[in-house]
Amino acid sequence: MNDTIIRLTARQLFGQKRTLFIGLLVVIPVLFAVLYRLNSEESDPEHWVAKVLFVRVLVGSLLPFVALIFGTAALGTEFEDGTAVYLLSKPVQRWKIVASKLLVAWAATAAFVLVASLVSAPIALQGSGLDGSSLVTGFVIAEVVAAFVYCAIFLALSILTAHALLVGLLYVFIWEAVLTNLFSGLRYLSVREYAVALAHWIGNIPDSVLGPHIRGVTAVILLVVIGVGAVWLAIRWLARWQIGETA
Amino acid sequence: MTVIGAAVVDEPIIATDATVRVEDVSKWYGNVVAVNSVTFGIGPGITGLLGPNGAGKSTLLHMLAGFLAPSSGSVEILGQRAFGNPELYRHVGLVPEREAVYGFLTGWQFVVMSAKLHGLADPEMAARRAIGRVEMTSAHDRPTGGYSKGMKQRIKVAAAIVHEPGVLLLDEPFNGADPRQRLQMMDMLREMASAGVTVVFSSHILEEVERLAENVLVVVNGRLAASGDFRTIRRLMTDRPHTFTVHSSDNRLLASALMSSPAVDGVELFDDALSVRASDFARFTLAVAGVARQADVTLYELLPADESLESVFSYLVNR
Numbered sequence: 001m002n003d004t005i006i007r008l009t010a011r012q013l014f015g016q017k018r019t020l021f022i023g024l025l026v027v028i029p030v031l032f033a034v035l036y037r038l039n040s041e042e043s044d045p046e047h048w049v050a051k052v053l054f055v056r057v058l059v060g061s062l063l064p065f066v067a068l069i070f071g072t073a074a075l076g077t078e079f080e081d082g083t084a085v086y087l088l089s090k091p092v093q094r095w096k097i098v099a100s101k102l103l104v105a106w107a108a109t110a111a112f113v114l115v116a117s118l119v120s121a122p123i124a125l126q127g128s129g130l131d132g133s134s135l136v137t138g139f140v141i142a143e144v145v146a147a148f149v150y151c152a153i154f155l156a157l158s159i160l161t162a163h164a165l166l167v168g169l170l171y172v173f174i175w176e177a178v179l180t181n182l183f184s185g186l187r188y189l190s191v192r193e194y195a196v197a198l199a200h201w202i203g204n205i206p207d208s209v210l211g212p213h214i215r216g217v218t219a220v221i222l223l224v225v226i227g228v229g230a231v232w233l234a235i236r237w238l239a240r241w242q243i244g245e246t247a
Numbered sequence: 248m249t250v251i252g253a254a255v256v257d258e259p260i261i262a263t264d265a266t267v268r269v270e271d272v273s274k275w276y277g278n279v280v281a282v283n284s285v286t287f288g289i290g291p292g293i294t295g296l297l298g299p300n301g302a303g304k305s306t307l308l309h310m311l312a313g314f315l316a317p318s319s320g321s322v323e324i325l326g327q328r329a330f331g332n333p334e335l336y337r338h339v340g341l342v343p344e345r346e347a348v349y350g351f352l353t354g355w356q357f358v359v360m361s362a363k364l365h366g367l368a369d370p371e372m373a374a375r376r377a378i379g380r381v382e383m384t385s386a387h388d389r390p391t392g393g394y395s396k397g398m399k400q401r402i403k404v405a406a407a408i409v410h411e412p413g414v415l416l417l418d419e420p421f422n423g424a425d426p427r428q429r430l431q432m433m434d435m436l437r438e439m440a441s442a443g444v445t446v447v448f449s450s451h452i453l454e455e456v457e458r459l460a461e462n463v464l465v466v467v468n469g470r471l472a473a474s475g476d477f478r479t480i481r482r483l484m485t486d487r488p489h490t491f492t493v494h495s496s497d498n499r500l501l502a503s504a505l506m507s508s509p510a511v512d513g514v515e516l517f518d519d520a521l522s523v524r525a526s527d528f529a530r531f532t533l534a535v536a537g538v539a540r541q542a543d544v545t546l547y548e549l550l551p552a553d554e555s556l557e558s559v560f561s562y563l564v565n566r
Contacts, residue, residue, distance in 0.1 A: 004363045011351055082345035086406065089312065089341045090364035091334050239331055243314040 071154025138203015272320035295460030350392025396423030
């Protein structure tokens with residue numbers, strides 16, 4: 001870790017436009033929750049919160065999208081505008097650069113997604129008489145863990161290619177959202193599926209509410225393997241980075 | 248002192264005190280060869296990397312800076328491999344060509360950040376000294392995003408010298424600088440060189456290199472076309488045959504008078520002008536006025552026909 005790089009990255013990531021844009025995205029799940037409360041003819045709020053709000057909106061869309069923006073921007077914008085050279089021409093070990101950038105991207109992603117989750121879920125559950133705390137806890141922990149893995153993947157991608165944003169979008173919205181539904185075997189290569197399985201496991205969510213496709217233990221192992229793998233690749237690729245490839 | 252033995256590269260000679268060593272280095276991208284078996288060694292002092300745009304200067308400089316791995320050969324700075332060696336940056340400063348700076352940081356914050364990333368004991372003290380050297384003290388509290396091109400250049404130099412490197416690499420450092428800033432930066436680089444720093448800068452402008460560099464590496468089409476003392480290279484460039492276009496009161500009479508001059512190889516008469524091929528640039532330019540006066544011809548115009556840097560370079564390559 002390097003606190004100079006952490007501070008620099010925080011200032012880069014929280015540029016006004018980007019923060020405002022993501023702030024607006026965070027409002028969407030809250031709006032969904034309000035709309036659901038206002039005309040809820042569905043009798044099972046727990047079911048809606050788990051399957052729609054968390055699985056589709058928060059874990060399935062908002063989390064990967066916010067992680068994609070912060071994960072690719074943390075180092076990617078510096079490659080793009082040429083400022084990465086100032087960082088890389090310093091005697092700072094490459095793992096420290098990756099760790100510092102990842103920490104900021106992860107913290108930013110987790111913060112925005114947690115706010116969206118902790119505001120929207122209680123609104124949707126309100127007045128139903130249900131105690132959704134274990135469900136919400138399960139999902140919130142899963143979101144924080146998955147945020148790390150997503151950010152690590154997108155950070156590594158941004159070192160490898162100048163088209164990280166496009167590749168990330170294809171992964172999130174084609175691979176995870178469409179292909180894993182068509183071919184069930186692909187679920188073992190989907191961070192979103194790991195997150196759902198982890199939430200199911202930690203939150204003790206009944207199978208009737210949320211039928212996960214992967215066992216919790218398997219999900220944890222895959223999250224660790226892929227998270228560590230992505231960080232390792234990011235460090236390796238940064239150490240061998242050559243100017244002109246992504247710059 | 249910087250030592251490059253050969254004025255023209257036949258047998259590459261690497262000085263024993265070379266801080267920067269490039270041995271048989273090539274760099275290719277797919278089928279495109281950017282740098283083609285280049286060998287040189289340079290020591291303390293100022294070395295100019297001269298060549299037209301796209302000649303491979305930046306590629307060479309990026310390899311020296313450790314941002315490109317050579318496809319073959321070796322690049323060493325202070326006896327260590329340049330690529331993939333972050334520790335080397337303790338002794339190397341780099342001023343990149345691209346204008347980009349962290350626009351949200353002030354000049355002061357940018358240089359202090361550089362000092363902190365170098366792990367200096369007193370980053371603020373080092374930053375104050377470096378900013379003073381580039382004469383940016385009065386503007387250091389403003390965000391770099393609002394700086395002019397020349398100011399950005401100077402604050403980039405301050406960030407690059409904050410740790411007092413033994414080797415300083417600058418990619419086109421005078422781009423965007425006004426004449427006063429240019430002189431000031433040249434003075435600063437001379438000062439550093441006399442203090443024993445190896446300064447390497449690239450430029451496509453002959454005059455810049457002539458004024459500043461003690462030693463020159465001429466790069467054309469990815470190859471080292473010439474290297475050595477600037478005066479030697481200048482002579483190589485000016486001793487080549489030159490073509491001039493002349494307008495005068497009597498072109499035919501002047502043509503016959505010029506043919507008797509040993510500095511002239513041949514003349515060609517056109518409708519309203521005379522094309523003169525001179526064997527020696529210096530002798531011809533000295534002789535032409537006298538020849539015209541003796542023949543009682545008035546000279547209206549004397550134009551060098553092919554003075555572009557590219558033609559000078561291609562001459563050096565093809566000779």
